[in-house]
Amino acid sequence: MDKFTCVQDIGDLKTAVAEAMEIKRDRFQFTGLGRNKTLLMLFFNSSLRTRLSTQKAAMNLGMNVMVLDVNQGAWKLETERGVVMDGDKAEHLLEAIPVMGSYCDVIGVRSFARFNDKAEDYEERVLEQFIRYSGRPVFSMEAATRHPLQSFADLITIEEYKSVERPKVVMTWAPHPNALPQAVPNSFAEWMNAADYDFVITHPEGYELDPKFVGTARVEYDQRKALEGADFVYAKNWAAYADPNYGKVLSRDRAWTVDAEKMALTNNAYFMHCLPVRRNMIVTDEVIESPRSLVIPEAANREISAQVVLKRLLEGLE
């Protein structure tokens, strides 16, 4: 494997999950693999879970880790050719990226959608430039349109807890005060479709996701109807994708909050969320604290998904 940005990069999902379980049994069995190998983690956006879990995964493999926080405002990279760089951009990406690549063996990049320019976001310009110019294997630590380490951890969690071969998984929009990117729901949809679960998406009108990510999922605008018989409920907020409302908050309607009454419609479903979560907006205290809440083991699996990805990238060197 020489990059990890989407579900296609990980290949067969059953094999990937089996590898995750193998690592979970003893996460220190491959410490030789990372010997004298250096991971550079580059954050254009701040991070808690991704930073800690990915760093931990790299150390489990015996890697050295360097972390670079790039204040998006402070370190402005020029991306165009022909520009006279007499303004506030101190460096061109055509120099910055290969130089960073020269000091490490693997690069992880976090760069969110900015909601300024839909094309820039959905073409993944920042991530793609690292893939093209760094000379190193690159993996996404959440990009503009996908968060594959999160989705892989979600998949591992569902595989650990499911009691039927093909569970019903419902991803439901829920309210949030701010405008959030579509990376998590896009990516979750992509992975659920690839896993061939019985997958349903429910959201208010106007919150339709990019059809490329919705794929074969069923979309159901009636949240209660969607939740009927669900084995897993995956809650998430996102801002509108469809024009002309791209990046806008259209609703903060708490009628969409996941509560115990709605969970009662399901097949005693597990509750999932990628965290951080706004309690009593996305989900009630009661549901997130219930024995069917998987949010903590789901977050713990971020270390495992990162370790599978790093292990494969290391195996792909030479």
Add this chain to the structure above:
Amino acid sequence: MDKFTCVQDIGDLKTAVAEAMEIKRDRFQFTGLGRNKTLLMLFFNSSLRTRLSTQKAAMNLGMNVMVLDVNQGAWKLETERGVVMDGDKAEHLLEAIPVMGSYCDVIGVRSFARFNDKAEDYEERVLEQFIRYSGRPVFSMEAATRHPLQSFADLITIEEYKSVERPKVVMTWAPHPNALPQAVPNSFAEWMNAADYDFVITHPEGYELDPKFVGTARVEYDQRKALEGADFVYAKNWAAYADPNYGKVLSRDRAWTVDAEKMALTNNAYFMHCLPVRRNMIVTDEVIESPRSLVIPEAANREISAQVVLKRLLEGLE
């Protein structure tokens, strides 16, 4: 040992000091103990000595270290249940803390008194929540009411330099431009009492510490009288504890500054301070630069106290 927040946690002090001396003889003799173990250092307040000395101690033991700086303003954790989280708090501690615990083996937390709410400070709400919810051994890297790694280093230093079994140790208040927490003086008092030294506290009226920490110490409002015959002088500023002046600066009187004339009243005492120190407020240049000043070896012992604590926490894992 499964936590370290106060003198009681370290147990018998003679044993603890002997262990410190053993480590000081060869600080790399236990590098196997930390193999594949990860320390998470979490700073709600900035740090120089604590950060470097604790990280060094962990590396001496062969641990991996992750450092997370939490800007107290930027990362606001909700602590109450039932709140609709539609404001500026992005995460609930009931999710944040166990997730951080899932990525490490030991957690160090620094969280100062904020002087907004005396009960919140003196109940150590932040530290206690980590102990309760992280699922990992937690140690204090200075909390609201105590700084036990500093006090342990102070004890080691006194034991190294004392020439009588039961030295006279005088902790004196001294002036400072700003309002400082009581963590260092509280904690020093607690450790000196536990060590059963001849321990005296001197300060202006209005600067009385919490009686829980003063314990069996003698309080003497006349600084000169207190200093007579002292073997160790421990200078420190703190803001008022007693209501209604909690967290206030009542005096900046430089008549309390430790100078050579006052040191002449002592039994050729050593001078100590936890650093950073305001020269010519707390202590004159002459005293801090004298051959009896222990401030540098005292700071160097921070690495040793941290290593004893980490070693014991590691030994306590399973």
Add this chain to the structure above:
Amino acid sequence: MDKFTCVQDIGDLKTAVAEAMEIKRDRFQFTGLGRNKTLLMLFFNSSLRTRLSTQKAAMNLGMNVMVLDVNQGAWKLETERGVVMDGDKAEHLLEAIPVMGSYCDVIGVRSFARFNDKAEDYEERVLEQFIRYSGRPVFSMEAATRHPLQSFADLITIEEYKSVERPKVVMTWAPHPNALPQAVPNSFAEWMNAADYDFVITHPEGYELDPKFVGTARVEYDQRKALEGADFVYAKNWAAYADPNYGKVLSRDRAWTVDAEKMALTNNAYFMHCLPVRRNMIVTDEVIESPRSLVIPEAANREISAQVVLKRLLEGLE
């Protein structure tokens, strides 16, 4: 070697370059040398290349690394004796520096010229204080007047690419929107003179460097004439050194930009720059992207120059 701040510290250059080549053949052959040794990297100014390359070099040698970012504004050190420290300076360097020294084995310091006080800059007060008070080997990660790790990497690069024993090397001033320190050009001049190349400096009038650094170099005010027959063109901006214009921008004249037409005057010269570079101010896109541009391998050699220096400092410990 017990410090590294200038070309004299590295000794014979042929030996140093040979050692660099040896390391480049296998950068992991000395991993035992750094075992249980800790590098403290202290940044008073921000850094990308220097941080990553030096950290990588230290890890190649098996060292532990601690990084401390010191916001120049936030952490103000008092440097004078006798001052009553009741203002915004929280600590005196006479305490801060030896304490930092006590937690590590080697210290790297980055501290730029501030252009407030020429004497303060050119006496290297910050760096010299670390050398004097830390008790540890200190190396410069760019100081007020020199950037020796960069110059050493430049030398290695020239030695790798030169086709004649004594190449003609031309350092040319080029325009930039901001006032930049003289550390890079001073240092480059010092190293080129020591290497005994045919070395020419060209710049507009008013941009004369300190004669101590110019040394035996020829200064030519006509850029085109200077470039004739050059084997290497080293472009760099700097602010004025000579009084009364110290630290000022006297020109942003793009007639000094290095372009293809000027490169055609050379002996098919290689183009070099320390990065970050302002394209189409310092150099055109065409020249920096040409096959004769060495900016990426030059930056990659920063890891090598740092590793030679760290290796020698480690060898010098007892």
